Amino acid sequence: MKTSYKYLMLVAAMGLTACQQDAEQKEVNSADDKVVVEKKVEVKADTQKDVKKKVVQRVDEHSYGNIDEVNLHHFDLELTVNFEAKALEGFVDLSFKRLKDGVSELVLDTRDITIDKAQQWVNDSWQDTSFELAKKDPDLGSKLSIDLNDSSNKVRVYYKTQPQASGLQWLTPEQTAGKKHPFVYSQAQAIHARSFIPIQDSPAVRVTYTANLKTPKELLALMSAFNEPDTELDGDYHFEMPQAIPPYLIALGVGNLEFKAMSDRTGVYAEPSLLDPAVAEFDDTERMVQVTEEMYGPYRWGRYDLLILPPSFPYGGMENPRLSFITPTVIAGDKSLVNLIAHELAHSWSGNLVTNATWEDFWLNEGFTSYVENRIMEELFGEERATMERALSVQGLHEEVKALPKEFTILNVDLNGRDPDDAFSGVPYTKGQMFLTYLEKKFGRDVFDAFLVKYFNAHAFQSLTTTEFKKYLKANLLDKHPGVVSMDEIDTWIHEPMLPEMMPNPTSDAFTTVDAETKAWLADQKTLADLGSSEWTVHEWLHFINNLPEDLSLEHMTQLDSEFKLTDSTNNEIAHAWLLLSLKAGYDEVMPRLETYLVSIGRRKLIVPLYKALMETEDGAAFAKRVYKVARPGYHPLAQGTIDEVVK
Ligand SMILES: CC/C=C\C/C=C\C[C@@H](O)/C=C/C=C/C=C\[C@@H](O)CCCC(=O)O
Numbered sequence: 216m217k218t219s220y221k222y223l224m225l226v227a228a229m230g231l232t233a234c235q236q237d238a239e240q241k242e243v244n245s246a247d248d249k250v251v252v253e254k255k256v257e258v259k260a261d262t263q264k265d266v267k268k269k270v271v272q273r274v275d276e277h278s279y280g281n282i283d284e285v286n287l288h289h290f291d292l293e294l295t296v297n298f299e300a301k302a303l304e305g306f307v308d309l310s311f312k313r314l315k316d317g318v319s320e321l322v323l324d325t326r327d328i329t330i331d332k333a334q335q336w337v338n339d340s341w342q343d344t345s346f347e348l349a350k351k352d353p354d355l356g357s358k359l360s361i362d363l364n365d366s367s368n369k370v371r372v373y374y375k376t377q378p379q380a381s382g383l384q385w386l387t388p389e390q391t392a393g394k395k396h397p398f399v400y401s402q403a404q405a406i407h408a409r410s411f412i413p414i415q416d417s418p419a420v421r422v423t424y425t426a427n428l429k430t431p432k433e434l435l436a437l438m439s440a441f442n443e444p445d446t447e448l449d450g451d452y453h454f455e456m457p458q459a460i461p462p463y464l465i466a467l468g469v470g471n472l473e474f475k476a477m478s479d480r481t482g483v484y485a486e487p488s489l490l491d492p493a494v495a496e497f498d499d500t501e502r503m504v505q506v507t508e509e510m511y512g513p514y515r516w517g518r519y520d521l522l523i524l525p526p527s528f529p530y531g532g533m534e535n536p537r538l539s540f541i542t543p544t545v546i547a548g549d550k551s552l553v554n555l556i557a558h559e560l561a562h563s564w565s566g567n568l569v570t571n572a573t574w575e576d577f578w579l580n581e582g583f584t585s586y587v588e589n590r591i592m593e594e595l596f597g598e599e600r601a602t603m604e605r606a607l608s609v610q611g612l613h614e615e616v617k618a619l620p621k622e623f624t625i626l627n628v629d630l631n632g633r634d635p636d637d638a639f640s641g642v643p644y645t646k647g648q649m650f651l652t653y654l655e656k657k658f659g660r661d662v663f664d665a666f667l668v669k670y671f672n673a674h675a676f677q678s679l680t681t682t683e684f685k686k687y688l689k690a691n692l693l694d695k696h697p698g699v700v701s702m703d704e705i706d707t708w709i710h711e712p713m714l715p716e717m718m719p720n721p722t723s724d725a726f727t728t729v730d731a732e733t734k735a736w737l738a739d740q741k742t743l744a745d746l747g748s749s750e751w752t753v754h755e756w757l758h759f760i761n762n763l764p765e766d767l768s769l770e771h772m773t774q775l776d777s778e779f780k781l782t783d784s785t786n787n788e789i790a791h792a793w794l795l796l797s798l799k800a801g802y803d804e805v806m807p808r809l810e811t812y813l814v815s816i817g818r819r820k821l822i823v824p825l826y827k828a829l830m831e832t833e834d835g836a837a838f839a840k841r842v843y844k845v846a847r848p849g850y851h852p853l854a855q856g857t858i859d860e861v862v863k
């Protein structure tokens with residue numbers, strides 16, 4: 216096996232002796248994958264702590280790409296969307312610059328892609344070149360090495376995706392709202408872009424792109440690129456993405472989609488029956504863009520549109536640039552769940568503009584975004600709602616942390632040897648958000664806002680590691696205001712497990728009132744009719760349900776349901792909270808509703824806790840297995856993977 220280029224990069228950076236290099240080299244040559252190589256280097260670096268922090272964290276253990284040798288900066292994609300074969304078929308031209316002399320190969324990430332041919336651009340023509348597709352690693356996929364001659368700077372790869380591509384979901388017409396047309400969409404984060412494009416699939420890479428997609432004539436294709444609002448349906452679509460983005464933000468969606476504008480630069484794409492409800496729900500989007508610009512500087516991506524996906528979309532939203540992908544489960548009819556739009560929009564600053572360099576730095580994307588999301592909500596809907604949303608998140612975090620492996624409660628998590636999807640949790644989101652809220656409170660909002668604007672500008676269209684962030688924070692905030700927050704405190708937030716005592720604890724007066732009312736009801740001092748609940752917002756309802764005792768009597772559960780019709784709630788968050796409580800309290804009246812819920816929604820956050828709760832009892836497990844059999848074919852591969860583990 217060849218020596219890992221990353222190994223050499225690390226050795227050079229760490230200044231190991233020739234003898235040490237030799238010893239390491241032997242181990243590397245016998246190792247069969249690069250993760251082992253990096254583990255080895257990390258052990259070695261333990262004796263040089265500062266070097267370890269500086270160097271090892273720059274390594275992206277989730278990519279085979281030779282990014283220190285070849286800088287991939289642009290691609291042109293030509294694909295046919297073949298619904299019968301559940302495949303994308305065509306080729307990609309990858310343009311790159313060499314960073315060193317003597318580079319003889321371009322190393323890419325792939326997963327479950329069939330490679331038909333590789334060519335390189337030499338002397339003004341395409342010439343075949345040899346390539347090697349390595350054995351598949353279960354987490355990372357297959358390394359693709361393409362031989363380069365001395366001068367080429369463009370490679371063409373002919374390929375097709377396979378039906379099980381982890382980054383694509385192919386839906387039959389029956390799985391869509393309209394039931395007449397098929398649908399396909401991508402979800403590339405964290406390391407799934409490689410299942411539909413051979414690429415250096417690391418968030419440290421940034422590429423511009425163009426694409427031509429051929430689809431059935433009656434369908435519309437969209438990408439995370441410029442989407443012309445009045446595109447004609449003709450099955451032949453061209454896209455340009457002039458801003459350089461990391462590969463996990465490459466996205467496509469194809470279906471029976473229509474467009475409605477919400478402002479000059481914002482609009483919604485959705486299946487026809489969902490279009491008007493979505494526009495009504497999300498018509499504050501333009502205001503959201505404006506207030507974010509006022510706080511954090513210009514929106515740098517041109518248009519900001521939303522694509523409403525089928526309910527099987529495994530996440531709430533995905534921040535694909537210029538075109539956020541959105542679950543329909545947040546179309547509640549009362550704008551109660553639109554913080555999700557604030558969140559995806561906030562990524563246009565934190566995540567898409569300033570990006571985590573590796574998946575171990577994921578909290579840099581999500582902590583900042585959750586903080587900015589809440590600031591947008593405060594601007595649009597007031598302090599009380601923003602506080603309630605923070606309080607709900609923090610309570611959820613406390614619950615989640617109890618069940619997580621301790622190492623996953625660290626912001627700068629160690630993902631060595633792990634699939635990033637397996638470490639996914641609310642920690643990078645809410646613990647990260649609370650860290651920034653802590654800094655805001657310590658330094659004051661004006662100072663902290665100025666720091667954030669500077670941070671976004673200084674790192675625009677770049678990726679950075681946690682170590683680089685800490686250095687920037689120290690120089691630009693801590694050292695400028697000495698004695699306010701120490702580096703030890705910063706390290707506790709970023710590198711220690713669990714939740715620090717200094718974590719802010721958002722308290723809402725409205726929630727305090729709900730708590731008092733609940734107490735009075737449980738003590739038989741008030742009836743449900745006297746609770747004042749007719750004035751409650753969705754957030755108060757969520758707080759109420761989430762804080763009821765898990766062993767609430769069946770009599771109390773029945774009273775609640777007959778008074779408030781909670782089993783029939785059409786708000787998916789309230790329904791989720793109520794169904795979960797019902798499972799814990801043994802309130803079986805909900806089972807038919809639970810079955811419908813689990814079969815009709817594929818968003819992991821809403822269904823995984825329900826499957827987990829079901830698996831706690833024998834009857835529940837039998838129910839879970841029966842329902843999952845029906846629901847599974849409609850779920851996204853990511854949700855299938857998670858729930859397969861739960862419902863073993
Ligand atoms: C500690 C976690 C460390 C690393 C995880 C790295 C990457 C996460 C990756 O697996 C994929 C994440 C995709 C997220 C997409 C959208 C979310 O913001 C949705 C949140 C949940 C929801 O609202 O449904």
Ligand SMILES: [Zn+2]
Nearest residue numbers: 558562581584
């Ligand atoms: Zn996010």
